[in-house]
Amino acid sequence: MALALEMKGITKRFPGVLANDHISFQLEKGEIHCLLGENGAGKTTLMNILYGLYRPDEGQIFLDSREAHIRSPHDAIAQGIGMVHQHFMLIPVMTVAENVILGMEITHRGVLDRSEAARRIREFSHQYGLDVDPTAYVKDLPVGLQQRGEIVKALYRGADVLILDEPTAVLTPQESEELFRIMRSLAGQGKSIIFITHKLKEVFAVADRITVLRDGRVAGVTTPKEATEARLAAMMVGREVILSVEKKPAQMGDVVLKVEDLQVRDDRGYMAVDGISLEVHAGGILGIAGVQGNGQTELVEALTGLRPVAGGKVVILGDDVTADRPREIIEQGVAHIPEDRHKHGLVLSFPLADNLVLSTYYRPPFAYGVAINNDAIDENGRRLIAEFDVRTPSVYSLAGTLSGGNQQKLIVAREFSRPIKLLIAAQPTRGLDVGSTEFIHQRLVQRRDAGCAVLLVSVELDEIMSLSDRIAVIYRGKIIGSMPADKATPEMLGLLMAGIKETEGSAGDRSDR
Amino acid sequence: GPTPTPVPPTKPPVAATATPVPPTKAPEPTKPAALKVGLVTDVGKVNDGTFNEFAYKGMMRAVDEFKLKSAFIETLAPTDYEKNISQFAEEKYDVIITVGFMIGDATAAMAKKYPTIKFAIVDFAYAPPIPNVMGLVFTEDQSGYLAGALAGLMTKSNVIGIVCGKEIPPVVKFRKGYENGAKSVNPNVKVLGVYIDSFTAPDKGKEAALSQIAEKADVIFGAGGPTGSGGIKAAAEKGVWVIGVDQDEYFTTFRDKKPGYDKLVSSAMKRVDVAVYTAIANAVKGTFKGGTAVFDATNDGVGLAPFHDAEKNIPKAVQDKLAEIAKGMKEGKITTGVKL
Amino acid sequence: MTAEAGKHRGIPWRKWVAAWSQRVSDLAIPFLAVFTALAIGAVVIWASGASVPKAYQGLFEGALGSPRGIAETLVIATPYTLAGLAVALGFRCGLFNIGAEGQFYLGALFAVWVGYSVKGLPIFVHLPLAILVGALGGALWGAIPGFLKARLGTHEVINTIMMNYIAVLMVDWLVNRKGPMWDSTSTVPRTPYILPTATLPQLVPPYRLHAGLLIAIAAVFVVYWLLWKTTLGFEIRAVGANPSAAKYAGMSVTRNFVLAMTFSGVLAGLAGAGEVLGLNRTLPAAFVSGYGFDSIAIALLAKSHPLFVPFAAILWAILRNGAGLMQIRAGISVDLISIVQALVIAFVAADEIIRWLYRIGKKEEIKEVVFTRGWGR
Amino acid sequence: MRLTRPKVLGITFLVLGILLSLYSAARIDPAQRTTLGVGTLGTRDVPAQASLVLIGLITSLSGILALFDRLRRALAPTLVTVALLDMLALMIWAARGSSVDLVGMLAASLRMATPIALGSLAGIWCERSGVINIGIEGMMLAAAAFGFAVNLYLSQWLGPRAIWIGLLAAVLTGGLMAFFHAVLSIRFKTDQIISGTAINILAVGASGFLRRAYLVKAYFVGEILPIVNVPLLADIPILGAIFFQNRPIVYMMLILVVLTNFILFFTAWGLRTRAVGEHPLAADTVGIDVFKTRYVNVVIGGLMAGLAGGWFSLETVGSFEDLMTGGKGFIALAAMIFGNWTPYGAFMGALLFGFAEALEIKLQILDAPIPHQFLTMVPYFATMVVLAGLIGRTVPPAADGRPYEKQ
Numbered sequence A: 001m002a003l004a005l006e007m008k009g010i011t012k013r014f015p016g017v018l019a020n021d022h023i024s025f026q027l028e029k030g031e032i033h034c035l036l037g038e039n040g041a042g043k044t045t046l047m048n049i050l051y052g053l054y055r056p057d058e059g060q061i062f063l064d065s066r067e068a069h070i071r072s073p074h075d076a077i078a079q080g081i082g083m084v085h086q087h088f089m090l091i092p093v094m095t096v097a098e099n100v101i102l103g104m105e106i107t108h109r110g111v112l113d114r115s116e117a118a119r120r121i122r123e124f125s126h127q128y129g130l131d132v133d134p135t136a137y138v139k140d141l142p143v144g145l146q147q148r149g150e151i152v153k154a155l156y157r158g159a160d161v162l163i164l165d166e167p168t169a170v171l172t173p174q175e176s177e178e179l180f181r182i183m184r185s186l187a188g189q190g191k192s193i194i195f196i197t198h199k200l201k202e203v204f205a206v207a208d209r210i211t212v213l214r215d216g217r218v219a220g221v222t223t224p225k226e227a228t229e230a231r232l233a234a235m236m237v238g239r240e241v242i243l244s245v246e247k248k249p250a251q252m253g254d255v256v257l258k259v260e261d262l263q264v265r266d267d268r269g270y271m272a273v274d275g276i277s278l279e280v281h282a283g284g285i286l287g288i289a290g291v292q293g294n295g296q297t298e299l300v301e302a303l304t305g306l307r308p309v310a311g312g313k314v315v316i317l318g319d320d321v322t323a324d325r326p327r328e329i330i331e332q333g334v335a336h337i338p339e340d341r342h343k344h345g346l347v348l349s350f351p352l353a354d355n356l357v358l359s360t361y362y363r364p365p366f367a368y369g370v371a372i373n374n375d376a377i378d379e380n381g382r383r384l385i386a387e388f389d390v391r392t393p394s395v396y397s398l399a400g401t402l403s404g405g406n407q408q409k410l411i412v413a414r415e416f417s418r419p420i421k422l423l424i425a426a427q428p429t430r431g432l433d434v435g436s437t438e439f440i441h442q443r444l445v446q447r448r449d450a451g452c453a454v455l456l457v458s459v460e461l462d463e464i465m466s467l468s469d470r471i472a473v474i475y476r477g478k479i480i481g482s483m484p485a486d487k488a489t490p491e492m493l494g495l496l497m498a499g500i501k502e503t504e505g506s507a508g509d510r511s512d513r
Numbered sequence B: 001g002p003t004p005t006p007v008p009p010t011k012p013p014v015a016a017t018a019t020p021v022p023p024t025k026a027p028e029p030t031k032p033a034a035l036k037v038g039l040v041t042d043v044g045k046v047n048d049g050t051f052n053e054f055a056y057k058g059m060m061r062a063v064d065e066f067k068l069k070s071a072f073i074e075t076l077a078p079t080d081y082e083k084n085i086s087q088f089a090e091e092k093y094d095v096i097i098t099v100g101f102m103i104g105d106a107t108a109a110m111a112k113k114y115p116t117i118k119f120a121i122v123d124f125a126y127a128p129p130i131p132n133v134m135g136l137v138f139t140e141d142q143s144g145y146l147a148g149a150l151a152g153l154m155t156k157s158n159v160i161g162i163v164c165g166k167e168i169p170p171v172v173k174f175r176k177g178y179e180n181g182a183k184s185v186n187p188n189v190k191v192l193g194v195y196i197d198s199f200t201a202p203d204k205g206k207e208a209a210l211s212q213i214a215e216k217a218d219v220i221f222g223a224g225g226p227t228g229s230g231g232i233k234a235a236a237e238k239g240v241w242v243i244g245v246d247q248d249e250y251f252t253t254f255r256d257k258k259p260g261y262d263k264l265v266s267s268a269m270k271r272v273d274v275a276v277y278t279a280i281a282n283a284v285k286g287t288f289k290g291g292t293a294v295f296d297a298t299n300d301g302v303g304l305a306p307f308h309d310a311e312k313n314i315p316k317a318v319q320d321k322l323a324e325i326a327k328g329m330k331e332g333k334i335t336t337g338v339k340l
Numbered sequence C: 001m002t003a004e005a006g007k008h009r010g011i012p013w014r015k016w017v018a019a020w021s022q023r024v025s026d027l028a029i030p031f032l033a034v035f036t037a038l039a040i041g042a043v044v045i046w047a048s049g050a051s052v053p054k055a056y057q058g059l060f061e062g063a064l065g066s067p068r069g070i071a072e073t074l075v076i077a078t079p080y081t082l083a084g085l086a087v088a089l090g091f092r093c094g095l096f097n098i099g100a101e102g103q104f105y106l107g108a109l110f111a112v113w114v115g116y117s118v119k120g121l122p123i124f125v126h127l128p129l130a131i132l133v134g135a136l137g138g139a140l141w142g143a144i145p146g147f148l149k150a151r152l153g154t155h156e157v158i159n160t161i162m163m164n165y166i167a168v169l170m171v172d173w174l175v176n177r178k179g180p181m182w183d184s185t186s187t188v189p190r191t192p193y194i195l196p197t198a199t200l201p202q203l204v205p206p207y208r209l210h211a212g213l214l215i216a217i218a219a220v221f222v223v224y225w226l227l228w229k230t231t232l233g234f235e236i237r238a239v240g241a242n243p244s245a246a247k248y249a250g251m252s253v254t255r256n257f258v259l260a261m262t263f264s265g266v267l268a269g270l271a272g273a274g275e276v277l278g279l280n281r282t283l284p285a286a287f288v289s290g291y292g293f294d295s296i297a298i299a300l301l302a303k304s305h306p307l308f309v310p311f312a313a314i315l316w317a318i319l320r321n322g323a324g325l326m327q328i329r330a331g332i333s334v335d336l337i338s339i340v341q342a343l344v345i346a347f348v349a350a351d352e353i354i355r356w357l358y359r360i361g362k363k364e365e366i367k368e369v370v371f372t373r374g375w376g377r
Numbered sequence D: 001m002r003l004t005r006p007k008v009l010g011i012t013f014l015v016l017g018i019l020l021s022l023y024s025a026a027r028i029d030p031a032q033r034t035t036l037g038v039g040t041l042g043t044r045d046v047p048a049q050a051s052l053v054l055i056g057l058i059t060s061l062s063g064i065l066a067l068f069d070r071l072r073r074a075l076a077p078t079l080v081t082v083a084l085l086d087m088l089a090l091m092i093w094a095a096r097g098s099s100v101d102l103v104g105m106l107a108a109s110l111r112m113a114t115p116i117a118l119g120s121l122a123g124i125w126c127e128r129s130g131v132i133n134i135g136i137e138g139m140m141l142a143a144a145a146f147g148f149a150v151n152l153y154l155s156q157w158l159g160p161r162a163i164w165i166g167l168l169a170a171v172l173t174g175g176l177m178a179f180f181h182a183v184l185s186i187r188f189k190t191d192q193i194i195s196g197t198a199i200n201i202l203a204v205g206a207s208g209f210l211r212r213a214y215l216v217k218a219y220f221v222g223e224i225l226p227i228v229n230v231p232l233l234a235d236i237p238i239l240g241a242i243f244f245q246n247r248p249i250v251y252m253m254l255i256l257v258v259l260t261n262f263i264l265f266f267t268a269w270g271l272r273t274r275a276v277g278e279h280p281l282a283a284d285t286v287g288i289d290v291f292k293t294r295y296v297n298v299v300i301g302g303l304m305a306g307l308a309g310g311w312f313s314l315e316t317v318g319s320f321e322d323l324m325t326g327g328k329g330f331i332a333l334a335a336m337i338f339g340n341w342t343p344y345g346a347f348m349g350a351l352l353f354g355f356a357e358a359l360e361i362k363l364q365i366l367d368a369p370i371p372h373q374f375l376t377m378v379p380y381f382a383t384m385v386v387l388a389g390l391i392g393r394t395v396p397p398a399a400d401g402r403p404y405e406k407q
């Protein structure tokens, strides 16, 4: 088969990090090529080089066997490379259509032709089964739909080589299946796809070939036929990984979190959480499954005091905390792994050490009275970085310089570093590699076994099913069904997530919302 | 004090830039070393179109005439007054001119500290006098009174206007004099007035003048440096009578017969330049005395500039009446009634 | 140097040496920037027909050439330092306080009021009281925009600009002729003189240098301590860098906005109080200061770091103080000083130009903290 | 009852209205009338007391409606209208027993809003592409000085025509200053506020130096741009006198407001500009040259600031004074933020300032018994109140002020 693309000896250094170390990579025409690797292995960096966002320090790129000089995304697009980025490259205050046509605008006598653009996008997205409303503002869309917008954007530019950097991190299983179908059909049309993921199951579902990176180097190239999940995991991490979560039966205690008929409005004023009641017990994990954008964000923000409550009651350990501020809630012993780590989780321009005491800086040993004890903060940082295996040059590095996975570990390290009675974890392993996911899962279970109540909100069915003791499904701001975890099957949950109650049979309408 | 030659107020032989008013003869040729003269401005610059500039011009005239050495410091903030004065003192200057009533306290303090240096201050008088300070004060109200009388006589609508700069004593005196002068000749006249919080905002001065014209004013007096000049320039172009301030604006704002030049009926003069020149000249001649030198109608320190090209449109009766008032003022029979 | 930089302790000695030589050339940059700005200024002076050596000799002699010159430089550096700290503190909380000028005015107004109207107190009560009330005035003028931002989300840039004008006009009304605070025994529109018991003592008579300098020096360390050694500073910096994360971590964004603006106002207010209690001893109408606007430049030059603020302030003070003798010697306009100042700012900020001019290697360093957050979000 | 923004406004209007009515009923002589000048339509006489009481009642009514949530979407327009009525009341009160020229005042408002509006457009062009511009004041000042200088020198040979070249020079000076800002903030990634501050200081120095060295010696007072009556439109009653009997820069400003809005929101360039200002990395990933886009927009903004500078020295005054822009550049920034970074909004903000300035002058002329300092405060105070009361939080472009870095 002909090579669509070849990268030879690519090296890229960042201050203090060798992100890509003489990487060579080959992509054949019409193949779906999975790129695997731990967090920080250098996958995104390599793809950014291919897409012209970064300049390599060394190495060459060949397209159709000719050396290509890709100095900017403009060049990359011109040469038929499209990329869906790990962190969305959409402009929230613009519509989907504007985002898609940006840079390749449709104009009529110099005036933007928005209706024509919308029409074309509708037609186009229909063709690939990527339905998304072109006139919707991106900021109003759930992440899953934003993802679709991103793919439409890349395809709209006529990409022959499509790079998908962790596109499934925010998708439901059904949406992921949908995406795989699209990918296969694109590959069938002769497009070549580079697909980055941390979910090994997906690799086996779609990959033609697999390249594994470790520490900025190629750890090996293989195919799904030759590999097993365990082998791939070992290749990535450099050791054996336990892929399934081992957990003892729950020792349920008293109710820690009690939510009664909670109502919360979203930023636009709509009732995003519309009468939710639930209970989380000490020593148990309640998993909230659901498609992104069904009120999970607002629910979690209301529980943690970040968003005002429109109605109902939140009780933690017998205290009514409905109107409390975040600080008061934190001091009740609540930990929160936020869904948006850049917005809420970290102060990117602060050193790691400071980020690790973001909610405890005012208490001994980090501060006595008003005086801060920087030595204690640094020491705490060193300890947690070692304990949680955060890859960084030092505790003084700025949080913004870490890879996504390492940033997530940083947050988990912080939230687990103080005595907690309730843990609210929103998408705790989004974007994490297998090793880190394993690690975080173990820690979650450990906490539960130590008597902590855990509210786990995730769009990953696997995660929900393997960790939860009880599962509730959220749909359009309501809990549409709940069951003990051992009674749940992926099919049942999938239907509920789509808004179909078993009692209603199969006639209900399927919706992405 | 100085003793300028008297001249008829309506026709002073005063060409705006070169005015040989003071009674000084040529410098004595045997002078050993040239005097060093320093000027400290009020907050502002030596070319800002306000009394800072006129003081500077007066100094430069003396400098040229007597072959002196000179320098200036442009003050940036009121807290710098003392510092700037002492800068000159430390540099062994013989005469230090300070400009503006705001600098009065600092000048007094420095004069006491450096008793051998001669000081002259524009717009400030000390009671009791300080031996080495000459206060140069003006009766702006007289100048304003004459302008007001002229306006009061010229107006057809019985509405006249004045565009002032900042509300500081000299400006207030101009304004009150203007109002009283107008009322004295025309009891029915209505005077519209505006203070504008800057001397260098001609755009605002212009709008103020236009706004007054819209309320039927047909004579506008611009009493606030470039701000006022902006006002009268726009007003003159609109075809109403205007009166300038400080210097004869026929030679500045309307120089080279700029549009509206024939609408400038006169300017209410306040010869800061003459005063400063006189003070320096006295120092050169060794006649410098501490105390207060009042520049008023009797010595032509204030008064009206010639009518220039507007003269043909100023009725004889008006000219006569004005001359009469000026004469009365000189003789001390007419007072402006302005008290601050 | 900075708290962040000071933390690079654990690095091996080779890197350490490299870091230090880097640091030395980094330190050279501000000096080279000043030098280059003066060189360009020289061209301007020359083009205008004045004497360059006379001008610059005057500039430096005036600012540093005599005990009096040095004292006067410090006199000017005092309010510059305080007002610069005010702006820097705002920046650290993500707030752009263009209102130091107004807060300065209010500080002066309140201080002078206590200074002349409260009678019969001993100096050790009266003086601190006047200073405190001055600080309070500034605090008030800072807290209002802080509060409006926190409660209603209205932009502090607009509100502080507006409040500058309001402060100036209000003072003008109060102290102008016939105003409530006018000293009617004087022809000059100003307040009565403050009593001797409210006067900041001179530090080295006969020079005008006054005890305000000590306040400024103390403020530098207090602000440094506040920002990096206290929990409040931690909060202010966190809110400044990422308000959402700060809120998530349990800090009150609104409280920090108000507090930071209040402290900022206190500092600017102290600057104003110092000027009237130490120098002017009265508040005249038309008390143009310009310190508020210069302080923005100073804060920026100091990269919003409190320990650098005094150096930037002294540089500005040298230029402003030396301007007097420069004018005497060379007769050029004070505007030259502005040109040099602008160039210094540009060169220090765009240090790449200087690095390129003098062939200084580029620093291999992690991305710097953003010091100003513009309009903030 | 929760104290929401409309409720607070409602209470304020209610109380204000009642006070106004009571005061007028008690203190104003029923016989006094006020003559309102309405341009070519002549004048209208209104009874002062009755008008004021009526306006007071209308104000209270609007307050009550706001209080009971009856206005909802019409809240802002209604309250603005009522506030304008209250302004009218202020003038009726100040001019009772005499007359006031309303149309002339509105025309003056537009004139005085011109440099502010142009300055805020300059800000919008820059900031929509992600470059903060607090150097507008400096750009305006430098442009005023250089435009005037060019006019001064060329008029020796070209006579009155030189002013148009002077205007071009002013515009280009603004562009040049902006280019300097762009180089510092885009190429050298200087903090944009630092760069803007440097420009402001530089402009003060350079224009002052230029004035000292070359402009004042000549004692030159130049021509100003002529009044151009728009055919037909100029004769429309009231509107003609306000909008269509102006000097060129006023028209240019009006056109540029519309044009800027059109380009920003209806063209490809505008879309790209906004993308670069919101999310430069995203723009880069679709092949938009972030740097080029920013350079061009910043310079375009500078050209507008230059035009605003020309308004001072070439359209309005015909001379150049130190610091003659008098802080209008900062007011323009406020107008820009006020208008939430949109051209029409900023224009409204500029009009508010222009109107308040005209009002201040008018009230002084009418001898309103209020110290003039307070009258001068009106626009500043009004801005704060309107912002807090009606507009609230404004949202800048997301990447405003952040240099874009490529690896």
Ligand SMILES: Nc1ncnc2c1ncn2[C@@H]1O[C@H](COP(=O)(O)OP(=O)(O)OP(=O)(O)O)[C@@H](O)[C@H]1O
Binding pocket: A014, A015, A017, A018, A019, A037, A038, A039, A040, A041, A042, A043, A044, A045, A046, A086, A401, A402, A403, A404, A405, A406, A431, A433, D407
């Ligand atoms: N802009 C940057 N500046 C400095 N370091 C960077 C930058 N981008 C990436 N790095 C570093 O380069 C290394 C590789 O990062 P990269 O994002 O390519 O990892 P990744 O394999 O995509 O990880 P993940 O699975 O978490 O997305 C990491 O150590 C990261 O910290």
Ligand SMILES: Nc1ncnc2c1ncn2[C@@H]1O[C@H](COP(=O)(O)OP(=O)(O)OP(=O)(O)O)[C@@H](O)[C@H]1O
Binding pocket: A325, C149, C150, C151, C152, C153, C154, C243, C244, C247, C251, C252, C253, C254, C255, C376, C377, D393
């Ligand atoms: N993410 C943010 N970015 C910028 N400004 C913010 C942000 N969050 C809050 N603010 C500012 O704080 C103001 C109040 O916001 P909010 O009520 O969410 O804060 P808070 O900390 O919950 O207040 P409180 O302490 O009173 O509960 C807003 O109007 C805004 O100016």
Ligand SMILES: [Mg+2]
Binding pocket: A043, A044, A045, A086, A165, A404
């Ligand atoms: Mg990645």
Ligand SMILES: [Mg+2]
Binding pocket: A325
């Ligand atoms: Mg809150």
